[in-house]
Amino acid sequence: MNAALRLQRVRLAIGGRTLIGPLSATVQPGECLTLMGPSGCGKSSLLAWMAGTLDPVFEAEGRVTVGDTDLGPLPPEARRVGILFQDDLLFPHLSVAGNLAFALPAAVRPASERRARIEQALADAGLAGFGERDPATLSGGQRARVALLRTLLAQPRALLLDEPFSKLDAPLRDELRRFVFEHARDSALPTVLVTHDEADAAAAGGALVRLEAT
Amino acid sequence: MAEALHALSASAAVPRARPPWALRLAPALTLAAFVLPIVAGLAGTLLPAFGWLPALGGRELGANAWRALGAAPGFATALRLSLFTGWAATVLSLALALGIVAFVHHRPWARRLGEAMAPMLAMPHSALAIGFAFLILPSGWVARALSPGLTGWELPPDVATVGHASGWPLVAALLLKEVPYLVLMTLAALNQVPARAQVTVARSLGYGPVQAWFAVVLPQVYAQIRLPVYAVLAFSLSVVDVALILGPGNPPTLAVLAVRWFGDPDTRWVFPASAAATLLLAVVAASIALWFGAERVLGRWALVLLQRGVRRRRSAWLGGAATAAGAALLAAALASMGAMALWSLAAQWRWPDALPSAWTFANWQRQAGSLWLPALTTLVVAAASTLISLALVVACLEHESRQRVARPSRSLWLLYLPLLVPQVAFLFGLQVLLVRLGADGRLSAVIWAHLVFVLPYLFLSLADPWRAFDERYTRAALALGASRWRAFWRIKLPLLLRPLLLSCAVAFAVSVGQYLPTLFAGAGRVATLTTEAVTLAGGADRRVIGTWALLQAAFPLAVYWLAAATPRWLFRRRKALA
Numbered sequence: 001m002n003a004a005l006r007l008q009r010v011r012l013a014i015g016g017r018t019l020i021g022p023l024s025a026t027v028q029p030g031e032c033l034t035l036m037g038p039s040g041c042g043k044s045s046l047l048a049w050m051a052g053t054l055d056p057v058f059e060a061e062g063r064v065t066v067g068d069t070d071l072g073p074l075p076p077e078a079r080r081v082g083i084l085f086q087d088d089l090l091f092p093h094l095s096v097a098g099n100l101a102f103a104l105p106a107a108v109r110p111a112s113e114r115r116a117r118i119e120q121a122l123a124d125a126g127l128a129g130f131g132e133r134d135p136a137t138l139s140g141g142q143r144a145r146v147a148l149l150r151t152l153l154a155q156p157r158a159l160l161l162d163e164p165f166s167k168l169d170a171p172l173r174d175e176l177r178r179f180v181f182e183h184a185r186d187s188a189l190p191t192v193l194v195t196h197d198e199a200d201a202a203a204a205g206g207a208l209v210r211l212e213a214t
Numbered sequence: 215m216a217e218a219l220h221a222l223s224a225s226a227a228v229p230r231a232r233p234p235w236a237l238r239l240a241p242a243l244t245l246a247a248f249v250l251p252i253v254a255g256l257a258g259t260l261l262p263a264f265g266w267l268p269a270l271g272g273r274e275l276g277a278n279a280w281r282a283l284g285a286a287p288g289f290a291t292a293l294r295l296s297l298f299t300g301w302a303a304t305v306l307s308l309a310l311a312l313g314i315v316a317f318v319h320h321r322p323w324a325r326r327l328g329e330a331m332a333p334m335l336a337m338p339h340s341a342l343a344i345g346f347a348f349l350i351l352p353s354g355w356v357a358r359a360l361s362p363g364l365t366g367w368e369l370p371p372d373v374a375t376v377g378h379a380s381g382w383p384l385v386a387a388l389l390l391k392e393v394p395y396l397v398l399m400t401l402a403a404l405n406q407v408p409a410r411a412q413v414t415v416a417r418s419l420g421y422g423p424v425q426a427w428f429a430v431v432l433p434q435v436y437a438q439i440r441l442p443v444y445a446v447l448a449f450s451l452s453v454v455d456v457a458l459i460l461g462p463g464n465p466p467t468l469a470v471l472a473v474r475w476f477g478d479p480d481t482r483w484v485f486p487a488s489a490a491a492t493l494l495l496a497v498v499a500a501s502i503a504l505w506f507g508a509e510r511v512l513g514r515w516a517l518v519l520l521q522r523g524v525r526r527r528r529s530a531w532l533g534g535a536a537t538a539a540g541a542a543l544l545a546a547a548l549a550s551m552g553a554m555a556l557w558s559l560a561a562q563w564r565w566p567d568a569l570p571s572a573w574t575f576a577n578w579q580r581q582a583g584s585l586w587l588p589a590l591t592t593l594v595v596a597a598a599s600t601l602i603s604l605a606l607v608v609a610c611l612e613h614e615s616r617q618r619v620a621r622p623s624r625s626l627w628l629l630y631l632p633l634l635v636p637q638v639a640f641l642f643g644l645q646v647l648l649v650r651l652g653a654d655g656r657l658s659a660v661i662w663a664h665l666v667f668v669l670p671y672l673f674l675s676l677a678d679p680w681r682a683f684d685e686r687y688t689r690a691a692l693a694l695g696a697s698r699w700r701a702f703w704r705i706k707l708p709l710l711l712r713p714l715l716l717s718c719a720v721a722f723a724v725s726v727g728q729y730l731p732t733l734f735a736g737a738g739r740v741a742t743l744t745t746e747a748v749t750l751a752g753g754a755d756r757r758v759i760g761t762w763a764l765l766q767a768a769f770p771l772a773v774y775w776l777a778a779a780t781p782r783w784l785f786r787r788r789k790a791l792a
Binding site (some may be wrong): 051052053056060075076077078079081083084085087089091092093094097098101102103104105106108114151157201214 | 315322369408412413414415416418419420421422423426429430433434503517521522523524725
């Protein structure tokens with residue numbers, strides 16, 4: 001079973017100026033913590049720090065752990081932290097199924113089993129038969145769903161959402177919110193969402209931390 | 215004011231007058247300037263390869279030239295050597311360049327690395343090869359630095375390094391130039407895709423940074439570096455000056471063999487020489503076709519591999535190793551320059567001292583008398599070919615931006631034509647044509663031959679910044695009442711000054727480095743620093759060779775530095791341009 005994600009006295013600064021923190025929080029599996037704040041307050045940088053890809057111009061301190069694992073010393077690829085951005089960033093040289101197969105761990109074998117897992121994931125997402133499609137031919141909502149499936153198939157221990165709904169049209173946004181939070185709950189993943197949209201926070205349904213503009 | 219704003223917002227309001235005739239003529243003239251000599255030259259080499267060259271008594275078509283080629287001593291070895299050095303240099307330089315970019319692209323200093331490598335491209339191949347020879351000779355700087363302390367050598371060891379039959383010194387010298395070239399081309403291509411964000415996603419899926427780059431970014435950018443890679447392959451297979459300096463002497467590479475026969479006092483050798491040059495053209499064409507096929511097969515295989523989801527965490531050390539090798543190459547290039555400088559200033563440099571024991575300017579003073587004319591010729595030819603190319607290229611690009619036509623992508627292949635066709639394969643034919651026109655051996659012929667190579671490089675380096683220019687500046691000037699002409703001279707050219715000057719520096723360096731075109735179009739009578747340095751490189755006096763090669767390298771470097779410094783100084787009070 002999955003473990004909780006814990007932030008301990010996390011502080012983010014740039015040029016000696018504190019942007020965020022100190023911040024402490026615990027996110028249980030299946031729960032979602034929402035960080036809300038205006039653009040430029042450093043909330044996306046906080047996610048980048050948790051994912052291990054923070055730009056070195058920032059200074060960060062504090063600890064982020066999943067269960068007993070301290071993520072701090074690990075490179076991004078060893079953290080097993082899935083992240084979704086505003087852009088779906090599907091790889092344009094791979095088919096939909098190719099994108100998903102790239103994420104699926106190598107331990108899932110043989111090839112027939114890999115195909116079955118991908119078919120199943122697509123079917124669950126209402127995208128049955130989309131495997132051989134070129135991602136460029138999909139609608140925005142379909143692409144966003146494939147991006148989430150890709151993240152989940154890599155079997156992460158935690159999920160980070162960096163305003164993944166902000167580029168979608170309003171009706172689509174509701175649908176996708178339901179889709180993402182349902183999947184996060186079903187996979188029992190501790191989830192952190194950053195957004196500036198109150199409706200996102202309401203849909204996430206968990207704890208809410210408001211960040212100030214600095 | 216309101217009128218001005220209206221003109222800015224409504225592009226349809228801009229008068230679309232027919233461009234002046236000079237602009238309309240530019241594309242055709244530009245193409246003719248560099249495609250015609252190649253086509254005519256290829257024909258003029260192909261015909262003698264099949265026996266036809268009435269001026270030298272060849273009036274019967276047949277395969278005699280090919281029989282003579284096949285029977286020539288050392289032919290098979292020369293062909294094998296060309297194939298090995300060409301393919302080894304290309305495969306290694308591409309592997310190293312991709313490894314380096316995969317390793318550095320996400321690091322903050324990647325940009326500065328690109329800037330540091332750019333001047334390396336300005337170095338003429340032959341100067342770099344001469345400096346490299348100074349390093350690796352049995353009595354070279356490397357052996358001197360290590361002896362006798364580390365090696366125990368009291369005398370220079372009796373081994374062949376320069377001219378080693380394996381061809382490895384030639385391959386190494388080619389890497390010195392080709393790795394930086396491909397790194398810069400790849401870094402430039404990265405701007406076209408969200409490379410960083412996609413690598414971040416792949417890393418969050420569990421892939422190391424180097425594997426992530428190869429899996430996710432390379433397949434998207436390879437199409438943009440394909441032509442540069444083919445140019446490297448064609449160049450490595452057919453290079454002459456570097457092979458003369460560092461390659462084996464007997465037999466040499468196929469390209470050197472052809473040049474040697476073309477220059478033989480016995481003119482009957484022209485026929486097998488033409489056959490060898492034509493064969494080299496076929497070798498290059500077949501190699502490019504084979505490479506293209508290999509791309510397809512490897513690409514498909516890689517896609518299958520990607521979908522198995524195998525994470526190779528330790529892939530990072532491969533990138534690190536490539537970067538270390540790249541750093542070693544950079545150090546070797548700098549040391550090559552240093553070795554040339556030291557020799558040109560050495561009064562006495564005894565084995566095994568690491569440095570000369572006495573210094574002097576006498577080498578320069580003694581050489582001054584013979585240096586100045588080739589130096590002046592080099593300058594004149596480079597300046598003339600650069601300026602003519604600049605006028606043609608600017609006219610083409612300006613025509614394009616005024617017509618607002620979608621640029622045909624096929625023209626890119628044409629631009630690469632001079633970089634893909636081996637020089638040996640058309641320069642003899644061009645020389646025959648020049649003799650017919652009574653122009654061989656004249657400065658103007660040399661300038662034209664240089665233009666064939668200078669023009670495409672200038673076009674390739676200027677086209678992107680020119681096309682990226684925000685035409686609203688021009689529209690703003692027009693709306694303020696300026697004429698087309700005035701908007702062009704007072705607004706567009708100053709704003710594009712930096713890329714203009716840098717492209718000219720690239721073009722200048724290309725001209726300075728030309729060896730074979732100078733030799734053939736000049737009929738051996740026009741001497742430049744490069745032709746003299748390559749000729750001298752076979753000699754024994756390193757103080758003399760060092761002087762020539764250093765001056766040869768100094769010219770393009772100085773021009774490059776000027777081109778980089780001038781806009782910085784001119785616009786020192788303009789933050790947006792500085």
